[in-house]
Amino acid sequence: MTSNSLSPGVFQNRSLVRWPAFNLEMVLIYIVLLLVLITTIVPFYWMVTTSLKMDEAIFRMPPDLLPSPATINNYQQVFDLMPMGAALVNSIKIAVIATFGTLLSSSMAAYAFAKIKFRFRNVLFFGFLATMMIPGQVTLIPLYILFSRLGWIDTHLPLMVPFMLINAYGVFLLRQFMMGIPDAYIEAARLDGASHLQIYFRIMMPLCKPALVTLGLFSFLGNWNNFLGPLIFLNTDSNFTVPLIINSFRTAYGTNWGLLMAAACVAIIPPLLLYLLAQRFFVQGVALSGLRG
């Protein structure tokens, strides 16, 4: 799984300027980059340190750079006052199921659009692309009505089932990737008597691993971070997802900053871990989506 298999040439280093021993320009560039890096990191730093501070230390001016003394009291309260543990389970369950569903269904459709010559293929593919134009807000209200008819309100189904079954962007991304896999592989397998199902599972899926990992990561994050959906479809505390818990810390308890920051920290740990583990795939995936555009 090299970067080349995703997008050849993108990650080669082609420098415009050779690396000099010392020059003013490079120094200035590093200063700019460091300043931007500090700007991106400071809110996270603030979030983590505040979550570990004692209540009376939180508003100290000028602020303490490090919590002294540090306490995990806020974290305990986050789990005691609100069903944060249940929310973590809910969020993980929703994100994992939606992601596997989306990977299966969109890779199947992508395989058909890329490698099977069937009737109406182009019309149907165009239909998929056209739906990418429609903003989610248009379908939101009818979907709410549909889900309330089905008795799905205040369950996790509205947050999983649609994502499992429709992902035009995923179909598009995977189809583009599969187009790059030579037809000869498939023809050879067909001559050996393999069915499309066998080709799909045994040949295409392993070859598409980089694209599947990328799509899976983005799908997981999208579902984990989803806020509007749970806000509309969920009512009971015990069904809440993590973003809703964070939101309720602001309304139900005024604004207890220590608690809020601890809850926020809990919320970003899973995406952060995922990001650190699979950073390469994120960068590749973003670059890939752009070069197709």
Place this chain on the structure above:
Amino acid sequence: MSQAKVFKPMGTIEADTPSASVRKRRGLTSEDAWGFFFILPQVIGLVVFVIVPVVFSLYLCFANWDFVKPPEVVGLSNIQSVLADEDFYTAIRNTFVIVLTIVPLTVIISLGLALLTNRNIRGLALFKAGFFLPMVTTSVAIAAVWYWLFAPDFGLINAFLSMFGIQGPGWLADPAWAKAAIVIMISWQSMGYFYILFLAGLKHIPQEYYDAASIDGAERISLFRYVTLPMLSPTLFFVLTTMLIGSFTTFDVAYVLTRGGPVNSTYTIVMYIYDLAFRYFKMGSAAVASWVLFIILFVITLVQFQFSKLWVNYDQQ
């Protein structure tokens, strides 16, 4: 895995496949059947969760519905009431102001960073990871942090400004500055994503182009103007399109930071749709507002595609 169970019914078709590309009769070939089988889950999703809701949403534009009584067709009155609603115009105006500030600001920052780092930079992986970090984190969580950073009296931003003797504004409490606060946060959050797009686009430009232009005596500015910009135009086009659509439909950040206030100064179209539907239960009017949003996006995308013929250079490689 449970997948095996799902695929069992297709065993009959599997038996047909050896004659793959040969059309046996005038009906469906086995290739057709396989194709339909593979796209079936997504087609069901497309019909149930997109096409039917879109059609129903069109119907709702002309009907009254509050969830309680059955819907009744009311003609154009939803459209009239939305068009007569002052909040609607406030929401549109705010959304346009926010979008038209976010887009240039984010493009300048992310493209600028990409240009700066499109060379041998030690520790580039670290910078990339750092810039992209805000993108992967939960908006609601990180917006809560920014809510505090922006606090007028005890927030970090004003504390920082006061070090230079600057009296910081009221940010989220001040109608004039609340939009700026939202723009800053969204820009901060999405910058890393577009930075990586731009950097990938820049790396794609063959070094020979620069070499050739340099031999002809081109200065840095003209290299940018006549080599970088045209070669980067497809990426720029993609970025602009995604960013415009993304920032028009943004909800999380503004909702957490301001809930639309103060004095409606950050009230956006999506919040307006949300309020109509889920606070006032005017489903018809909410549907109308959502179609207005769709039309705005559609027109902008169309105009962009038309204009793209003038400046986007797809004629490469």
